[in-house]
Amino acid sequence: MLHTRVGTLELLSPLLTGSGTFGHDGAATRFVAAGDLGALVLKTVTPRPRPGNPPPRLVETPSGLLNSIGLENRGLAAFLRDTVPKLETLALPVIANAGGESVADFERMAEAFDAVACFAAIELNLSCPNVKGGLSFSASAAAVEEVVGACRRRTRKPLWAKLSPNVTRIQPLAQAAEAAGADALTVCNTLLGLVIDWRSRKPVLGAGFGGLSGPAVRPVAVRLVAEAQQAVKIPIVGSGGAQCADDVLQFLVAGASAVQVGTVNFRRPDAVSRIAGDMRALLAAEQTTVAALVGSLQMSRKPPPLPTTATAG
Numbered sequence: 001m002l003h004t005r006v007g008t009l010e011l012l013s014p015l016l017t018g019s020g021t022f023g024h025d026g027a028a029t030r031f032v033a034a035g036d037l038g039a040l041v042l043k044t045v046t047p048r049p050r051p052g053n054p055p056p057r058l059v060e061t062p063s064g065l066l067n068s069i070g071l072e073n074r075g076l077a078a079f080l081r082d083t084v085p086k087l088e089t090l091a092l093p094v095i096a097n098a099g100g101e102s103v104a105d106f107e108r109m110a111e112a113f114d115a116v117a118c119f120a121a122i123e124l125n126l127s128c129p130n131v132k133g134g135l136s137f138s139a140s141a142a143a144v145e146e147v148v149g150a151c152r153r154r155t156r157k158p159l160w161a162k163l164s165p166n167v168t169r170i171q172p173l174a175q176a177a178e179a180a181g182a183d184a185l186t187v188c189n190t191l192l193g194l195v196i197d198w199r200s201r202k203p204v205l206g207a208g209f210g211g212l213s214g215p216a217v218r219p220v221a222v223r224l225v226a227e228a229q230q231a232v233k234i235p236i237v238g239s240g241g242a243q244c245a246d247d248v249l250q251f252l253v254a255g256a257s258a259v260q261v262g263t264v265n266f267r268r269p270d271a272v273s274r275i276a277g278d279m280r281a282l283l284a285a286e287q288t289t290v291a292a293l294v295g296s297l298q299m300s301r302k303p304p305p306l307p308t309t310a311t312a313g
Helices: 027-031 076-087 103-114 140-151 173-182 216-232 245-254 271-286
Strands: 003-005 009-011 013-018 058-061 063-067 096-099 118-124 157-164 184-186 189-193 210-213 238-239 255-260
Touching: 003 027, 013 271, 063 189, 063 216, 063 245, 076 096, 096 103, 103 140, 118 140, 140 157, 140 173, 157 173, 173 184, 173 216, 184 216, 184 255, 210 216, 216 245, 238 245, 245 255, 245 271, 255 271
Parallel strands: 013 255, 096 118, 118 157, 157 184, 184 238, 238 255
Antiparallel strands: 003 009, 058 063, 063 210, 189 210
């Protein structure tokens, strides 16, 4: 009933973990019953160790969580030496997540991950800032195409391009990733936000801006999935604010073949199993399946085109 496919990858469940919300080594999978989690998506790994951003790194907002972790990790060498052996013992697909500061960094990560047998796919964190220009790689179609194309030449594993919502239109980015050889899209990463302590006149987070996740962003993420689904033929993995079975089912109807569950894991480590159980009950009651729901959205009209020039209000 929950079976789904993301390209060539067969999954027992459409529920995946969101990168950075379930650890590096799979230890948290003990909170999830067998068959409920389709795949474990890992936290971003970069070629070199990163200390992360200064604290505070997390602040709760109404219906959300603002984070500024700064891609803290021990780097590729330590990850391959200490973490991969633990991942090799897991009885479910593992999706590696690669980050970097340059195209060459992403190439190095793709080549290294290609050699890890237990990785079923590689997700590219295109929200990483490019050291050459400071903007994220997901800020332009040209940058997306360059990174995905470079990684495509370094691996035969499925490539998932994780796109940023902090753009005017996601369709050109989705099409660029597809043209460069991406096997799937992850839509989307966190929304850029800012929380201020008005008494001190300073941001609450140590690095200032942060990424907003949680239920507040779900309607935006569902809309972006629907828009991307109309623009490409490759499958989409939805991500952004899914907290319950109803949320996940909305993503599926919008066009996602699988859905990453993220922020809710901090509150309920067993959230995936709770959602899976509720999904089985809802699908049985409606006499339908995950496969039947994917991309079944019915809209009487498409969203209006974005204006090209400012108009007076």
